[in-house]
Amino acid sequence: MKKTLRWRVAQSFEARWWKKYLHRKDVSTYLKWKRGYWDNTLNLINKNLGMQAGQDVLDAGCGPAGVFIALPGYKITAFDPLLDTYHQTLPHFKKEMYPAVNFVTETLENFNSNTLFDMIFCMNAINHVSQLEEAFLKLYNQAKPGGRIIVSIDAHNRQFFKYFFRMQPADILHPHQYDLPEYEAMLTTLGCTILQKELIKKEFFFNHYILVAQKN
Structure with missing residues (x-):
């Protein structure tokens, strides 16, 4: 994987953002709120997931409080290139808080597992990778045939700003x-069928969507 300068800068700012964002938030209060957020999100797309307890679930680019915190009863692997940083700097994330989760510190492009997953979540993370095509291919290859790939994204609303932001790093956290x-x-x-598009939040530059896809 080629780690571009823009990606390295974005990763540095991502770690700083989380530290600043969580600085004054009580740990238990924040995690309770975050679990509620994930429960509401899963309810929006539940009809197209077909989730069953005991399935293999991947939380790709999980951050310090990814969907893994809201999925008891599943065999979960969660990875993020900044996991060690979060573990060292944030009281809101300690690996020992989730003993049933297999945590891996890795980029999406370089992640590899012998397990193929029934469900792959990549929530607000695909915009942050270094090599976008490699990242999508990795999600596809790690899914079982018929498995679900759930991606949340910030998608541009206006063509002018899409091209402007590509030329100028005005959106420092998102390399793509x-x-x-x-x-x-x-x-x-890649060979996926889009089962659901859900608009989560509408803003001037970007809309925040969830896409639920099935690997054919």
């Missing part, structure tokens, strides 16, 4: 700038 049809195509060209 695409619109919704382009993100959908990255899944469908």
Whole structure:
């Protein structure tokens, strides 16, 4: 995997962002709120997931409080390139708080597992990778045939700003700038069917979507 300068800068700012964001948040209060957030999110897409206890679940780019915190009863692997940093600097994330989760400190492009997963979540993480095509291919290859790939993204609303942000690093946390049809195509060209598109939040530059895809 080629770690671009823009990606390295984005990762540095991502770690700082989490530290600043969580600085004054009580640990138990925040985690209770975050579990509720994930429960509500899963309810929006539940009809297209077919989740069953005991399935193999991957939380790709999990951050310090990914969907892994809201999935008891599943065999979960969660990875993120900043996991060790979060463990060392954030009281809100300690690996020992989740003894049933297999944590791996790795980038999406370099992650490898002998397990193929029934469900792969990549929530607000695909915008942060270094090599986007490699990252989508990794999600596809790690899913079982018929498995679900769930991706949440910030997708551009306006073509002018999409191209402007590609030329100028105005959006420092996100190395990649695409619109919704382009993100959908990255899944469908690999051989996935889009089962659901859910608009989560509408803003001026970006809309925040969840895509649920099935590996054919």
